[in-house]
Amino acid sequence: MKDEKKTAREIIETYNGPAIRIMEVCGTHTHEIFRLGIRSLLPDNIKLISGPGCPVCVTPVNFIDEAVFLAQKRQVTICTFGDLVRVPGTVGSLAKARSEGARVEVVYSPMDAYLYAEKHKTEQVVFLSVGFETTTPASCLAVRKAKQNHLENFSLLTANKTMPQAYQTLKGSADAFLYPGHVHAVMGTTSCEELVREGISGVITGFTAKEIVTALAVIIIKHREGKAFFKNCYPRVVTAAGSKAAQQVMEEVMEPCDAEWRGLGTILQSGLKLRAAYETFDARIKYTMPKLVGHSNTACRCGEVLQGKCYPDGCILFGKTCTPEHPVGACMVSHEGACSAFYQYGGIHHG
Template identity: 70%
Template sequence: MAEAKKRTALDIIRSYDGPKIRIMEVCGTHTHEIFRQGIRQILPPQVDVISGPGCPVCVTPVGYIDQAIWLALEKGVTICTFGDLVRVPGSTMSLADARSQGGHVEIVYSPLDAYDYAKAHPDEDVVFLSVGFETTTPPSCLAVKQAVADGMTNFSLLTANKTMPMAYEAMKDSADAFLYPGHVDAVMGTRSGEAMLKEGVSGVVAGFTAKELLTAFAVILVKFPQGKPFFKNCYPRVVKAEGSPAAQALIKEVMEPCDSEWRGLGVIPQSGLQLRPAFAVCDARKKYGVPAMEGRANPACRCGDILQGKCTPPQCPLFGKVCTPEHPVGACMVSHEGACSAYYLYGGNLHE
């Protein structure tokens, strides 16, 4: 027993001789850190790490990009957005292309930057592209509250905010265990993982350092052969059971659940967030009458399959050939959190 206590996470991983297991990481930062820190190279061959729908830019549907382009070119609004979205292809062009055609697109680093821009430019109608999971939703809510309090009429959001629990539900048959994103659970707490456990779905909450990731993998590889569903918070220094009550209250005050389309997964009921009627003045869709747009992705691009864990990036015929970070065809290559980007940067022909 004393000898067993001396085993490190690395020892447990390297000596794993249990059954084949599929571990799905649903966080784009995890995708890149697992590659960057060389963790894939030390995993036994029967441990398969799948990149799931954990990149907010990647799961944002093509139709949303088309709506943003429509706002820029047809309504003449100033689009404020994170840099990743600028190069994501829409049906016929990207926001970068729209900018070259006269559209006004500003890169910002937070929703509050967009709010500040709108306040400093009262003669411009400003729309912030609110894309993200629970981690980045509270700042969008804060920006909206501030704009309403200030009586600003030139600031609004085009929302594509999503929540993770329903995605876990949609993907539960694609993996044997989830690597839950620590930053999401820092906001929302551990209740989603605990709820999945009640459905017989296993997973651990993981941090982002090498030690934290190795610990999470080791826990999974110890628990899985026991044949019982499990859940463990392996990021307790940041993630508490209750999460952040203040952030949750802010989201609940400003936004409400809605059905939402995920690239590759289709429409997942009640998996999105939209502004409540009390904040409709900041809802770009209502303010500008934005039409619904289906969007058409490149039919050869397999981003949708990659986000579902049905294939790895090198199995896409475009990967590394037609589709590169310099000339991306799909969102998974554009985003700095995308699986294709990670495989391209870190030579991901592993586990093929």
């Protein structure tokens, strides 16, 4: 039976060729693949590995240290997404700082932080701006609104990152990437097409069972051709151009910079920082942030997990010292983290 006459599931289940290593870059893909039972479809020669596509997981330890410093030494109110509160820093987390009297507010968007600052003008408010191209435009909009309305008690501590440079850094770590659909809904497909010329293969896909299974089948078919490839399997959401409005607000408010990724080190021009026109909203400048060098638990293997060099259950801390209730590393804290997914769904790495 030829591939075109098989269903996507049949293509996967009957694959008997050389091993294919597929990295699901996005943490949401990791969790959905587990939740939907897709790993149970995979023969042993299709290996799924997790990558650095969780913004909380790749945020370095020193960023948490900076946030704790601002909360404790500069007495600002930290507004943040919930996952970051429990991520360990060098000497403690924001949760620990809060238990010691620091003001830490959980919000659901940058605009929530803006509104909090507007309502509490006697407090200095810093939003922890962590994320990829999906969430960065919202941070930019909040800063632009703060500037327009002269809201002087609001600023950002930025750890925003862009994905294409990470794909390049991970070249050779997998035969093909499952690219995150929401990132490329913003940025379009140009970067993926350019990566093909560098020998990097991948498929953009969504988050339903049908979309993920279809993408895996496409990877199998294209991999057999023996050359680098790209395919957009999420055309109902992702266009070639992406969202011009989102790109424009990012271009206006932020500019590229070198950035540290947990596990990957410093990747040139992979970060985003506020432009000079908005630097009064940069918390590092506003509060004269000293240079902080973070140190994580040396036994934690989050860095290797994020590079696809080991599975979470290959870490001696996994499920013992490190659990969702008492996380040692960021990959166990975040609901998009690989360690969290492995723990929640049984800690197996079949496929």
